[in-house]
Amino acid sequence: DGGITQSPKYLFRKEGQNVTLSCEQNLNHDAMYWYRQDPGQGLRLIYYSQIVNDFQKGDIAEGYSVSREKKESFPLTVTSAQKNPTAFYLCASSHPGLAGADEQFFGPGTRLTVL
Amino acid sequence: EDQVTQSPEALRLQEGESSSLNCSYTVSGLRGLFWYRQDPGKGPEFLFTLYSAGEEKEKERLKATLTKKESFLHITAPKPEDSATYLCAVQEGTGGFKTIFGAGTRLFVKA
Numbered sequence: 251d252g253g254i255t256q257s258p259k260y261l262f263r264k265e266g267q268n269v270t271l272s273c274e275q276n277l278n279h280d281a282m283y284w285y286r287q288d289p290g291q292g293l294r295l296i297y298y299s300q301i302v303n304d305f306q307k308g309d310i311a312e313g314y315s316v317s318r319e320k321k322e323s324f325p326l327t328v329t330s331a332q333k334n335p336t337a338f339y340l341c342a343s344s345h346p347g348l349a350g351a352d353e354q355f356f357g358p359g360t361r362l363t364v365l
Numbered sequence: 366e367d368q369v370t371q372s373p374e375a376l377r378l379q380e381g382e383s384s385s386l387n388c389s390y391t392v393s394g395l396r397g398l399f400w401y402r403q404d405p406g407k408g409p410e411f412l413f414t415l416y417s418a419g420e421e422k423e424k425e426r427l428k429a430t431l432t433k434k435e436s437f438l439h440i441t442a443p444k445p446e447d448s449a450t451y452l453c454a455v456q457e458g459t460g461g462f463k464t465i466f467g468a469g470t471r472l473f474v475k476a
Contacts (some may be wrong), residue, residue: 254408279456287467292369292466293452295411324381340408351456356408361425 252277254357256341261362263328263335268276271326271360280345283354286310287338294341306343309330328362336364367392369455371467379423381442382415386451386470389435394458398475400437401452403469432440 254275257305264267275282281300291354295308299318313332318324324343328335342354372387390398397416401409406453413422415431422429426447428439448470457463 256408269437290374290468293454293467295463338406342408351399351414352462352464353397353399353411355411355453356401358409359406361406 254341254343254355256339256360257326258360259358261360263362265302265364269362270328271339271341271362272337273326274322274323275324275341275343275355276322276357277345279320279355280321281352283342283344284308284314284324284326285340285342287325287340287359288348293340294295294345295299296326313359314321335362337362353354367419367455367465369453369459369465371451371453371470374468375471376473378440378443378472379399380405380474381445383439383441383443384471386434386438387439388438388453388467390453390455390465391434392455392457392465396456396462398431399454399464400427400436400438401454403450403452405450409467418447418467433449440472443472445474445476448472 257272283298284296294310297316299305315327340359341357344352344354369390397414402410403409413429418433420431430437439458450471452469453467
């Protein structure tokens with residue numbers, strides 16, 4: 251089955267800790283993304299990567315870091331510098347559609363709670 | 366500024382009561398408009414891509430249409446299992462091809 255997996259499903263963090271969220275895809279997509287979802291708001295882009303060993307900051311990158319060492323994997327680290335990390339985190343990957351639009355496909359999400 | 370606005374924020378329907386969700390957008394060139402369905406606690410599920418004004422796509426009880434300024438997601442004779450949040454997203458066609466998401470419409474269908 252082709253798809254995107256995220257782990258863990260639930261994650262609890264104490265203040266001052268760094269935590270890493272996993273995202274793996276076997277769709278052979280070049281581009282991968284991390285979004286944050288808060289109640290009543292649209293998805294906000296944290297980081298994206300269009301190719302291995304390259305990534306760019308999104309709209310809310312402060313307090314987050316990523317790596318893209320393999321095409322299939324795009325882990326997100328939430329550092330202690332992120333002041334309000336409690337949220338639902340979504341990973342996505344994309345390929346160009348028939349007419350060129352980049353349809354994104356999402357993983358099941360990780361819910362991070364700061365204790 | 367590129368923007369995507371969805372309305373209403375929430376919609377309550379009786380089973381079989383057809384209605385439409387709205388997605389209005391302002392973007393510098395449109396590369397594509399996407400609709401997704403999201404169930405509580407899950408990732409969004411891709412439904413449709415629309416590319417140009419006048420285009421329509423259908424899937425079961427859902428039909429998406431596109432004009433130059435907005436898109437509608439029509440739900441015909443909805444069932445309780447259609448209850449979900451429906452997200453609209455727009456990919457701009459200039460610069461970095463950024464995708465912007467709306468906040469979504471929460472749909473509740475009562476039996």
